[in-house]
Amino acid sequence: MFRNNYDNDSVTFSPQGRIFQVEYASEAVKQGSVVVGIVSKTHAVLVALKRNAEELSSYQKKVISIDEHVGVAIAGLASDARVLSNFMKTQSLSSRLTYGRAIPLERIVSAIGDRAQTNTQHYGKRPYGVGLLVTGVDETGPHLFEFQPSGMTQEMVACAIGARSQMARTYLERNMEVFVECGREELVKHGLLALKESLAQDKELTVENCSVGVVGIRGEGMKTIEGFKLYDGQEVKKWVDLVADGAEAEEAMEVDS
Amino acid sequence: MSAMFSQNPLMNGPNYSFNQAPSTAAAGNKEHGFYPYTDNGGSTLAISGSDFTIVAGDTRSTSGYNINTRYSPKVFKIGGTTSSQDDATLVLSVVGFAADGEALKERLDAIVKMYRYQHGKPMSVKACAQRLSTILYGKRFFPYYVTAILGGLDEEGNGAVYSYDPVGSYEREQCRAAGAAASLIMPFLDNQVNYKNQYIPGSGVGHALVEREKIPLGRTEVEDVVKDAFDSAVERHIEVGDGLQMFVITKSGIEEKYLPLKRD
Amino acid sequence: MNHLPQSWGRPRDDIYGAYDHSYLQSNGPNQHTQSPIVTGTSVIALKFKDGVVIAADNLASYGSLARFTDVKRLRSFADSSIVGFGGDVSDMQYLDRLLSSLDTREAYCSSGHSLNAQNLHTYLAKVFYKRRSEFSPLWNQVLVAGLDAESKPFLASADLLGTTFSAPSLATGFGAHLAQPLLRKVAPDEDAVAKLSEEEAVQAVKESMKVLFYRDARSLDKYSIAVVTKAGIRLKEDEKLENQSWAFADKIRGYGTQVN
Numbered sequence: 001m002f003r004n005n006y007d008n009d010s011v012t013f014s015p016q017g018r019i020f021q022v023e024y025a026s027e028a029v030k031q032g033s034v035v036v037g038i039v040s041k042t043h044a045v046l047v048a049l050k051r052n053a054e055e056l057s058s059y060q061k062k063v064i065s066i067d068e069h070v071g072v073a074i075a076g077l078a079s080d081a082r083v084l085s086n087f088m089k090t091q092s093l094s095s096r097l098t099y100g101r102a103i104p105l106e107r108i109v110s111a112i113g114d115r116a117q118t119n120t121q122h123y124g125k126r127p128y129g130v131g132l133l134v135t136g137v138d139e140t141g142p143h144l145f146e147f148q149p150s151g152m153t154q155e156m157v158a159c160a161i162g163a164r165s166q167m168a169r170t171y172l173e174r175n176m177e178v179f180v181e182c183g184r185e186e187l188v189k190h191g192l193l194a195l196k197e198s199l200a201q202d203k204e205l206t207v208e209n210c211s212v213g214v215v216g217i218r219g220e221g222m223k224t225i226e227g228f229k230l231y232d233g234q235e236v237k238k239w240v241d242l243v244a245d246g247a248e249a250e251e252a253m254e255v256d257s
Numbered sequence: 258m259s260a261m262f263s264q265n266p267l268m269n270g271p272n273y274s275f276n277q278a279p280s281t282a283a284a285g286n287k288e289h290g291f292y293p294y295t296d297n298g299g300s301t302l303a304i305s306g307s308d309f310t311i312v313a314g315d316t317r318s319t320s321g322y323n324i325n326t327r328y329s330p331k332v333f334k335i336g337g338t339t340s341s342q343d344d345a346t347l348v349l350s351v352v353g354f355a356a357d358g359e360a361l362k363e364r365l366d367a368i369v370k371m372y373r374y375q376h377g378k379p380m381s382v383k384a385c386a387q388r389l390s391t392i393l394y395g396k397r398f399f400p401y402y403v404t405a406i407l408g409g410l411d412e413e414g415n416g417a418v419y420s421y422d423p424v425g426s427y428e429r430e431q432c433r434a435a436g437a438a439a440s441l442i443m444p445f446l447d448n449q450v451n452y453k454n455q456y457i458p459g460s461g462v463g464h465a466l467v468e469r470e471k472i473p474l475g476r477t478e479v480e481d482v483v484k485d486a487f488d489s490a491v492e493r494h495i496e497v498g499d500g501l502q503m504f505v506i507t508k509s510g511i512e513e514k515y516l517p518l519k520r521d
Numbered sequence: 522m523n524h525l526p527q528s529w530g531r532p533r534d535d536i537y538g539a540y541d542h543s544y545l546q547s548n549g550p551n552q553h554t555q556s557p558i559v560t561g562t563s564v565i566a567l568k569f570k571d572g573v574v575i576a577a578d579n580l581a582s583y584g585s586l587a588r589f590t591d592v593k594r595l596r597s598f599a600d601s602s603i604v605g606f607g608g609d610v611s612d613m614q615y616l617d618r619l620l621s622s623l624d625t626r627e628a629y630c631s632s633g634h635s636l637n638a639q640n641l642h643t644y645l646a647k648v649f650y651k652r653r654s655e656f657s658p659l660w661n662q663v664l665v666a667g668l669d670a671e672s673k674p675f676l677a678s679a680d681l682l683g684t685t686f687s688a689p690s691l692a693t694g695f696g697a698h699l700a701q702p703l704l705r706k707v708a709p710d711e712d713a714v715a716k717l718s719e720e721e722a723v724q725a726v727k728e729s730m731k732v733l734f735y736r737d738a739r740s741l742d743k744y745s746i747a748v749v750t751k752a753g754i755r756l757k758e759d760e761k762l763e764n765q766s767w768a769f770a771d772k773i774r775g776y777g778t779q780v781n
Contacts, residue, residue, distance in 0.1 A: 065374075068339045089374055093367055100643035101670075102340070104634040140633040227339050291555050293653050295682055318686050323697050325678070326688035327710075356650055356683035399654070 010120045010127055021127060022120050025149035028129035032075030034162035034198040035062060036191045037133035038172070039144040040182040043216035043226075044135035046073040047191035049162075049199070050209045063213040063230050067092040069102045069136045071213045071228035075162035076130035076149075084112055084128060105136045105143040109153045117151030131161045137217050137225050160194060167197040184214055184226075192243045205243065210236045294402045295320065297355040298496025300436035301331055302486060303406045304450060305416030307473045309507045312348045312408040312418075313483045314436075315491075315518060316500035318355060327499035327520060329355065331436075333362050334504070334511055335407075336369030336380060345511060346379045347409045348504045349389075352436030353423070354402035361401045365389055382409030386419040386427060393425030400424050404435035414508055438490035438497045445489065449482050450474060476505065484516065491519050557609035557660040559583050561594045562739045563696030564605035565729050566664045567704050568674040568689050568714045569722035572750035573666035575603050575676075576726050578734070579758070580741035581610045587741070593758050595745045599624055600754060602638035602667030603747045604645070607693035608681065609660035616659060619648065638667025638675045638749075642685070650683025658682070662693040667749050674714065689714045692729075695737040700729035719748060731762050735769075 006012055007020030014020060035048040048062035063073045064081070066088045074081035091111050095103035112132070119125045132147040146152075146159045158179055160168035171194040179190065191212070196205055203209075212235075215228040231239075298319035303312040318329035331352050337345035349365060351358030368388060372380045380388075386407050393401060405421040420433040432450050434442035447453040452469045460467035474482070483503060491498045498521070503514040531540065559581050566575035581589035594606045596617055604620065606613040623644070627636055636644070642665040652659050662680040669675040677687040689711060690704035707725040708714050726746065734740045742762040748755045770776045 065338075089371070093370065096340070097363060097367065098644055098647050099636060099640040101636070101640045104631050106631045107634075138634065291653075291656060291658055293656065293658075293682065295684065297684065320684075320697075323701075325684075326686040326691075328688070329686045354682075354684075356646075356653075356685070359685065360650060360683070 009123055010125065011123050019120065022150050025127035025129050026131075029076040029131035029149065029161055030163060030165075032077075032131070032162045033060075033062065034160060034165045034168055034195060035073035035075050035133055036158075036160045036165075036168050036172070036194045036198075037073060037135055037144045037146075037156070038158040038179050038182075038187050038191050038194075039135065039142050039156070040179050040187050042142065043182070043184045043187050043214060044137065044142040044144050045184070045187045045191050045215075046071060046133055046135050046211075046213040047188065047195050048073045048211040048213075049195055049205075050211055052209075059209060061211075063211040065213070065228050065230050066108075066136075067096075067102065068227040069138065069215065069225055070105065070108060071135055071215055071230065073133045073135075073211075073213065074130055075132075075165075077128070078130075080128045080130040081132065084115075084130065084132065087115065088112060088134075102138060104138045104140070105134065105145065106138075106155075108136075109134050109145040109147065112147060113151050113153040115151075116147070116149060120149075120151060133159055133161065135213065135215055136228065137215055142216060158194075160198065162198075164198040164200070168194040171197045184216055188212055188214065188239050189242055192239055196243060204245070205240050207233055207237050207240055210240055212236050212239060294354050294357075296353065296402075296437075297325070297329075298437045299331055299352050300434065300438040300442065300487070300490055300494070300497050301350040301352045301404075301406055302432075302434045302442055302446070302483060303350065303408045303418045303420070304432040304446070304474075304479050304483065305408070305418040305430075306476060306479055307416065308410070308414055309476050309479075309505060310348070310408040310410065310416035310418060311476075311479050311483055311503060311505050312350050312406060313487070313501060313503040314350050314352065315487060315497050316502055317496065317498050319496045322495075324499075330502055331355075331358065332502050332504055333366070335362070335366050335385070336373060338370070338373060343510075344379075346506070347382060347385055347407065348506055348511065350406045350408070350435070351403045353404055357401040358403045358405075361392065361403060361405065364392060368392075382407065382411055382417045382419070385409070386417075386429070389419070389421065390425040390427045393421060393423065395425075397424050404439075406433055406435055408504070408506055410506060410508060416506070434486070436497075438494040441490050441493055442486045445486055446482070449485075450479075480505075480514075487518060555658070555660075557612075559588060559610040560739070561592065561607050561610055561613065562737055563692055563694040563700065563733055564594065564607045564662075564664050565692040565696045565700045565704065565726060565733070566605065566666050566676050566690065567708060567717075567722050567726050568676050569708075569717040569719050570715050571674065572668070572719065572748060573603075573674050573676050574719070574722045574726045574746065574748050575605050575664060575666040576730055576744055576746040577605045577607070578730070578741040578744040580739070580743075582739045585739070587739075590741060590743065593745055595747050595756060595758070596620065597747070597754050597756055598638075598641055598667075599627070599635050601635065601749070602641050602665060603749050603754060603756065604641070605664040605666070605693075607662045607664075612659040612661050616645070616648070616661065616663075637670060638665050639669040639677075641665055641667070642675070642677045642679060646679040646683055646685045649679050649681060653682050664691050664693060666747070668751065672751055695740070696729070696733060699732055699736055703729050703732065719750070723748065727762075731765065734762055734765070735767075 006014035010021035033049045033051045037046045050059035050062050052059045064085045065071045092103050119127050127149040134145040144156050158172040212231040216226040218224040301314035314331035316328045318325040332350040334342035334345035335347040335349045369380045400423045407419040411417040421427045432446050455469040456466040487501050498518050501516045501518050505512040564577040577594040581592040596604045658681040678691050679685050689708040692700040734742050744760050745758040
């Protein structure tokens, strides 16, 4: 019987040049529920679909505020995400402590990228089983970054990761030209519409299963930022209602018919 | 300078060869001529009311007879989620060695921020007070040379003031003055806040004297007491002056007030 | 008479008494005095409405000896800030290297971000505080001049103990006694700073440098002066004090060679 001999650890390449452990870790991301991120000239938003393991349990946290100017959304192993977000929190605090400066997004993203990469090159280590969307603002404006277990990071204008996220990505690709000029409300709406595309047949967006995170700038410089704010439960009702079936005629038509 | 040239062998008793000269430095701890502390003067004060706490401090920073600056705050909001500390619920004042004060403030702030991040709620004053004590005692043998006062509202919503010595001994109090002019302000507070040595006129002599009834002061009265305390301290202490910074902690948030003091 | 080799060349006990070894005690702590060796004197700085002026003379003294007369004590950072160093010169040079490596690291790391004067000051203060906490201080007082995150004039001090403060005008060393009163007259508070022009600020700083040269015995009439604004840094390192007038000197008893 066929047995893969090259997936016992993350330091061995297969003859085809693949590292299976890293690829399996990427599969864990695809098992996680979908999260969407979009960035405009003034804002960056994260929208996430929360899952509960069973009817009686609470919903898993999907969006985490790291600092005033940074927030992340997670897809994959939540416990691995917590390790990473704790690391980001300490990095962010230490930047504020040693320089009195909010850490630049690029810097904090490459910090977790480097950390994840070392896990793929040391025997006995395991790659993180989680993908992240990192949003935030710094002196150079709002940003959105994607992070993968391989240690890969890249800046995006819009991104979706997690289960069935291809549908959301298709929505984002179709609408990507308009994002740059969007205000915060429009951006959240686009995020939710993209999220909705990725929903399973029998599912719909509710205040229970939706999380929204928003961060942005109000004017020039870092002093006038709109800090990262996480919206949950009743706080997301206005947005959920906005994209609910039937609320918007043409959108609803396509889905219903 | 002697240390520089002290490579000479140390010879107690008979020695017959230079080879016996010690070639390594003597054991023992190094002592330096460097003194790691200084006093930056100034004074702080905190008073708790029934539903508010006021923490105040002057803004002068000194080195000996020099004024470093006329505006160097000694009172800080602690544990907010933003850099502007808008949503903070605690206030810390530190007076003594300013660099230690700053380091202590930043350490406590980071801890309270991490607490909020991990527990999803602000730290209570009681918990923060205990933690601050631990931090200070942790440096028992190289102390933070500061007198700290922590202010906030307790779980019942009553004003709470915790005062400390430099190595972490602490207690909850009604009011406390600290720093250069503490000995000038504290007796005034005893008299004006706790009505010490105030008796009802004509109520008798000696043990028969009846103490004036204690009533909790309102916010405006306390603010006036704070102003008077500092105005008086400025007159009599050279290290106090320039500006008075006041934080009023209520359930609706922390209000900051700044009043000029004499700059002489 | 003691002929043992270890007493060769030493004062004779029968004449001078037994040698006092107490300063060489090995039990008990090692006496190790630490103090600055080659030093720079005052640094002075003044904020004005759209920037900061900072100046320091070009002298490094070895005690009372004017040892090096061409030492530049103002250093620019990332084309946006100036650090002025007072105190030990070797520690200044160490900090100079430290800042150069920080600058390189920052420049490599990311685009669009750079440390402003405020960030730089926070960093330096942490370095000072860490070293004082290790009982191995960097024997300096520095002034950091530049702009803050909101592009407003920024001026702050940090010293060997990690003490920090900020004010409309600052002066280290002798300058704290001689120059600071003059500078405070020009800019008593932030409102005055908002009205102060660059010319007035430069004038006040130059005047203060002159007063310092008159009265600070460890100073020099060659100095560096820098102006930091949004437009960048203008640093001049070979300025000479002009319009000196020593007319006041002969009326003061004990000033210079005149004794009575």
